[in-house]
Amino acid sequence: MRYRAGVALTDPASPIDIAERIGVSVWFLRTPSMEGMFLQTPHPQILLSALRPLGRINFTCAHELGHHWFKHVAHVDLNADEEPLLLANTEDEFQANAFATSLLMPKTAVQHGFVKRTANPANASPRQFLAIAHWLGVGYTTLVHYANINLSLISDAQASALLRHKPKKIVEHELDTPSTGAVVVVDRAWRTRAIDMQVGDVAIVDGQLEFSGECVHLRHKTAKHTLVQAIRPGTGHLDGGAGWSAYVRVRPFQFEGRSIFRHLEEEADADS
């Protein structure tokens, strides 16, 4: 599917963008008890809960794309406790999960992530794992488990040590004030894909920045990082100098609707 969607094996993949590119409609619904759903008729469509963190949404979307790829019958994936999607209990679910992990975290992309950060998975820090997880668009815990169990890049002991760190705590000291939204770690190895945020999220970006667009504003600067906060839907551009830049896309908080509209700027006379 990466080949069909034109995404290189070394790059991160946005399953929502891929779905749109291959003609699968994606919708967000504010449904607490529905994780995701795939419908074959009248044409392929994926429904996702708008109430989940982005890493979870991406994994669910990739999972539903797997059902499309393997032509499984339509079905619902119910919300469950932590990491429910890694606990497949039917052949279809197993296939869809394998598809999702291969799409989001192919070994080449994961290894490329470490190489670009001149890091060795065997002794990489929690922050480096967090930055790579965010770059790949997956959860920190998901990446650690996958690097340990599926890719054998890290030992059980290292995985246990990494899992003792909660993602928000890893970068908590880098924030000026606690964040109620998600915190995205963006380092200078972040290439080839947009930084996806929802209104209220904060990005901790390495170094100093110039930015264009009105979807983010400067929240705080330190000697090492620039904190930008997503304030309204739309797209923008971050320019860190020395050849580094990235696009940023902001969707409304818990956006409900067609995915193709999630980054539209609000019109001045918006009524709803």
Added chain:
Amino acid sequence: MSSSPPEPSVIVDRLRTAREHAGLSQGQVAKLLDMHRPTISEIEAGRRRLTAEELVRFSDLYGVGLDWLTGKASDRIDLADIRVAMVARDLNKLKEKDLERVLNFIASVQGERK
């Protein structure tokens, strides 16, 4: 399925519902369809008649079926409906409010133009 001709209010209600479910404001719709914002407002208030061509454009933009938009199709699909039989197997595990939302969604996209 309804057999009686749709009332204009049905179309008006569904246009507004479909726009909100697509995640769009009236201003965004006006921009996307190259129409004036007050025109969208007039249409949703039932004060301006739609042409067949405009209905198709709204249907495409909102990703909903033309039959649903014009009130020819029900706003809620039945669990026994054969077209969603495979889905219904698991839908009964959803919380009632979410199930309602999902069934409404499925009803709206059935027969969507691709």
